[in-house]
Amino acid sequence: MGCDIHLHVEKRVDGKWTQIIGINEPEIKYLENTIADIKARGEKADYWERLLEEEKNGTSGFIYDGRHYLLFALLAGVRNQYEITPISEPKCMPNDVSSEIKSISEEWGCDGHSHTWLTAKELTEFDWSQTVVQEGWVSENQYQVFMERGRPESWSGGVGGGRVRHVSNTEMNRILKEKYPWEENDSFYTLVKWALPYSEIVGSFYSWSVPKMKELAGNDLESARIVFWFDN
Known part of the structure; x- marks a missing residue:
């Protein structure tokens, strides 16, 4: 629950x-941007406009x-x-x-x-400024981002499926360098950890x-x- x-x-x-x-100014901005995106697609935004008016009432x-x-x-x-x-x-x-x-x-x-x-x-x-350790499963692309920036842009708490393979960081490094032909139809995920400050989280x-x-x-x-x- x-x-x-x-x-x-x-x-x-x-x-x-x-x-x-x-009023929550970031929420107002978010709703205004959402409404603009919806209308740009030619769709109705009645629900979101009602939410915006409620937010503006405070x-x-x-x-x-x-x-x-x-x-x-x-x-x-x-x-x-x-x-x-x-x-x-x-x-x-x-x-x-x-x-x-x-x-x-x-x-x-x-x-x-x-x-x-x-x-x-x-x-x-x-x-x-204190930090807390985050962890998650990342794909090959996101592992590359993690290696370059020290953190991934997206991750998952768990990944499953018939062609999904969970590998170590060492094995993921090998896969990125030289994937064997019989591995090309598989999706590889590895677990990574990184620290972020409370302020950012x-x-x-x-x-x-x-x-x-x-x-x-x-x-x-x-x-x-x-x-x-x-x-x-």
Whole structure:
């Protein structure tokens, strides 16, 4: 069963935490580009246009609304198959949470878990340059990319089929250099590992969400926070 995050944004105003409504600018851009591509093909984009209008109306979950297990592990140690140290273990729902977010949380009841919160200070001061090892099965072409750049452009968690052969890196090097005639109808895959910084893996959460939280906080990085929990 999949795990999802329910993330909301608050700002402390006159000593009281207040729910903040906003729009996710990267998501707006993505939807606009998607609509343009669909219309360029002469197709209708009604569904995507409705999504765009909903996004433009804003939500309290605008900082992040997706499914990324490494990010979940980093934020609260949830789905931590990577065995990494999170920014913080779950702290429970803050006692002074805004009434709107408290009400949403209560609607989830026992289906919600790992309630917690992080300030803009915690998000910005975290060391996002730390790395985590990735691994995956790559084809001959992607193995060449891996050898040239230190990482593949695409990979798979597993590959199967009648003509698929799993080989060592050493054997893949030999195949790339000189494939034997009787191997030409086979597809070869080898397992590779490479390290990437957290900042790159979590994408727009680092490049947009964290700076946005810093912007909301202004001169007091503890005056803005995300309040969130998970369900699965």
